[in-house]
Amino acid sequence: MSYDIHVDLIPDLPSEAYRNGIAAWEGVCIHDTECPGDSMDSEVSYFKRNWRSRKAFVHAFVDGTSMTQCAKWEFKSWGCGNGNNRFINIEMCSAQSAAEFNEIYKRTCWLAALKLNERKLGVMDGVTLVSHDWVRRNLGGTTHTDPIAYLKQWGKSWADMVKDVETAYEALTQPELTSDTHISDRGIQVAVDDHVIAKGILIDGRSYAPIRAIGEALGAEVAWDSKSGLTSVDGTVMKSTVNQDGVTYAWSAELAQVTKKKLEWDGKTKTIYFWNE
Numbered sequence: 001m002s003y004d005i006h007v008d009l010i011p012d013l014p015s016e017a018y019r020n021g022i023a024a025w026e027g028v029c030i031h032d033t034e035c036p037g038d039s040m041d042s043e044v045s046y047f048k049r050n051w052r053s054r055k056a057f058v059h060a061f062v063d064g065t066s067m068t069q070c071a072k073w074e075f076k077s078w079g080c081g082n083g084n085n086r087f088i089n090i091e092m093c094s095a096q097s098a099a100e101f102n103e104i105y106k107r108t109c110w111l112a113a114l115k116l117n118e119r120k121l122g123v124m125d126g127v128t129l130v131s132h133d134w135v136r137r138n139l140g141g142t143t144h145t146d147p148i149a150y151l152k153q154w155g156k157s158w159a160d161m162v163k164d165v166e167t168a169y170e171a172l173t174q175p176e177l178t179s180d181t182h183i184s185d186r187g188i189q190v191a192v193d194d195h196v197i198a199k200g201i202l203i204d205g206r207s208y209a210p211i212r213a214i215g216e217a218l219g220a221e222v223a224w225d226s227k228s229g230l231t232s233v234d235g236t237v238m239k240s241t242v243n244q245d246g247v248t249y250a251w252s253a254e255l256a257q258v259t260k261k262k263l264e265w266d267g268k269t270k271t272i273y274f275w276n277e
């Protein structure tokens with residue numbers, strides 16, 4: 001599942017970094033416009049005219065048929081008070097029917113998952129995925145309580161939304177190996193907790209970890225079926241395996257999913273961390 005993101009940037013917006021730097025968003029904040037009968041086009045043109053006087057703009061609007069990005073993701077927008085220096089702001093337009101709401105909701109969950117996955121932030125309620133209401137309660141600088149009532153109006157809770165963003169996030173991180181993959185970096189490190197214990201490889205931008213070394217360090221049972229040539233971890237056949245120089249690797253996201261570990265990529269040291277917790 002994938003959607004097109006229409007880009008129609010509001011001109012002359014300020015280029016303000018997030019608190020951790022340019023393009024270093026820490027999560028996504030979800031809103032609804034509370035503006036009956038609106039569409040992403042009407043919202044974008046309204047904010048093009050009025051963002052200065054309203055002192056407000058967000059990164060994207062989603063309606064029942066499309067979504068528009070109107071501010072650059074890498075800079076902060078002015079949508080959720082003291083949360084602006086952490087979060088991307090996404091607005092759901094108002095819905096006239098349950099069918100329209102469902103389309104808006106699906107697209108919003110997908111877009112939130114996409115922006116979280118781009119920085120491998122995971123989906124964590126109150127950490128990487130928040131409501132405007134959460135920002136009001138926890139960070140302040142804003143009085144809005146959206147989109148809680150909007151979700152409720154259409155039979156959804158915030159917990160539903162978190163779950164559905166998680167599902168969308170998982171769908172985005174499924175392996176997509178093709179036969180023409182190429183190894184782009186053999187020098188990455190793989191760590192379990194704080195200890196680097198193996199070398200990994202980067203294939204088409206995805207990190208791969210040696211299954212046996214890492215699986216066993218994570219306390220998982222690693223088995224190789226000599227008949228089928230398939231490797232399984234804790235009884236789950238790994239789908240993303242590649243063999244290089246006699247070592248079997250798996251995409252680290254799949255390995256983390258199967259062993260239920262958290263994953264973190266440090267681009268500076270080119271290290272992929274599996275966290276036991």
Ligand SMILES: [Zn+2]
Nearest residue numbers: 031132144146
């Ligand atoms: Zn809001």
